[in-house]
Amino acid sequence: MIKNKKVYINNFSSVSCAGENCEELFETICTKKETIKIDNSYIHDKDLALGKIKSDKLFYSLLIQECKKVLENSNLDNFNDTLLVVGSSVGGMQNTETIFFKEKNYKKVNPTYHGIDTICTILKEEFDFYDDISFSTACTSSANALGYAKEVISKGIYKNVLVVGADSLSHTTVCGFNALSVLSSSACTPFDKHRDGMNVSEAVAVLLIQNTKENINSIELCGVGYSSDAHHMTQPHPEGLGAIRAMENAIKDAKIDIKDIAYINAHGTGTQANDFSELTAIKSLFKSNNPYVSSTKSITGHTLGAAGAIEAIISCMVLQKQIIPPNKGLKTIDIDGINYSQDIIKENLFYVLSNSFAFGGNNTSLVFGIDK
């Protein structure tokens, strides 16, 4: 079994509260624009800061639109020979909520448009794919989808994989995170001493992964690392042991040295528990070098199952533009010994690491690189 085929991200597209396309997303991140807005539509008597997509279109229309954009910019005529790999934690929950809140029963709930598979179902109504699979591991869902894409191409099983990370805002997730008392009433400020929680958000992020390098902007998906905390359902391991293993495994899979990582796009949700665990892990692992670290969730919000995919796009653009994005809202550093990027930094960089962590102690790290 050949296990060393190179894997390329040849084009991508996204829509989020930070922009209706990837260029706008990256510019918004670099210029630290305000994207997270106060919202009372989910909890009427409480100000919550959420990341809503600014569009008149329905979420599923945006989903199809982003896939069409990727197809148009690809070397493919269609997706007939492409594996669809979806990562989502919400799936069709919004549909079920709408029906249940109106009807007060399940009679009109269509199971086909309830579960995680809803994203695949909607896309298969528009496109033909060779096959499909959906990952649902909460906030690592689309990072795991990308990991699987890397694996099936690296092993020579498929040539083209379309990875879709998609999660819409829903009452379940917004009110659920509120029940856990981890939501902020302003744009989140990961790693800041005065941070007060996270922002639930929504996004669609689509990446075409192939076994050939199709253009000069292609980015290599070099490594994937998985681990489980085996510690707690919602709290990450305080010493970041699972995060360390995921990052180590990704760097090992990429066959690079730890010193080669120049920037880490952190999971960085803005909760005390996540930030402490992740930064402890980074400090513990990166002793010999001190890569820049930032969280882009202060701009995108936490897009849950879509986070791994949208942060993969950001990581690709960091490498394409050779620009490290800043930490918006980081005024008073809480944990020292980390090389936080305070403003945009222009730097020659070859490898970027992106972290995703989830409920259940599910950890996934991805390494992206410029093909030399």
Next chain:
Amino acid sequence: MKINLEIIDASFIYGKKEIEDLNTKILVPKMMIRRRLTRAAKIVVELLSKVDFNTGRVFYGTSYGELKATANILNALEYDDILSPTDFQNSVYNTAVSYSSILSKNTNEILTISSGDETSKKLLKLGAIKALDEDEILLVCTETINIDNIEQVNKCIDYLEVGIALKVKLSTEKATIAFEGIENEGFPKSVSEILSIAKAFNKKQKNIVEINL
């Protein structure tokens, strides 16, 4: 492309409303943890014990996920009840295997997929691809749809709780068991293929299945 898997061990359990003879009290002696487990988590813990799988990579499939926690959340929202944080944390699709990883201190790769009626078919394909790394892995599927008023949407599933586990590894030998055509009436379609393999499994012989990607 075809990949052959050897089924090292297999187990399946099911019940019309609930699987009644679970050994959760013995397998999870700490009451505080046991109380938090979802039905799917209890079934996964039971299956891991039955196929003697403590640590290693686990790949899990469920079409409907944690339906009871989800229904509890919907009802709390609709009727202005307090939304339980435990229901929310237990509503994610990877809940069952996450609890089992905590209980067995399994720090390996653990993934969850959900592909509607084709969940177990897709899980077998994923399992075959993962098995190329040449370790022993666990494939496990559950459905737990025994919630109040499920009859409003369920017209064809008789067994509201079902769980299946296969401990597998890569094989270069020819297939010895065929799993097509095995009758699974009354079970969720989402577990059909993996249930058929578990039913066909015979401990007295070598069990090899061919997975078409």
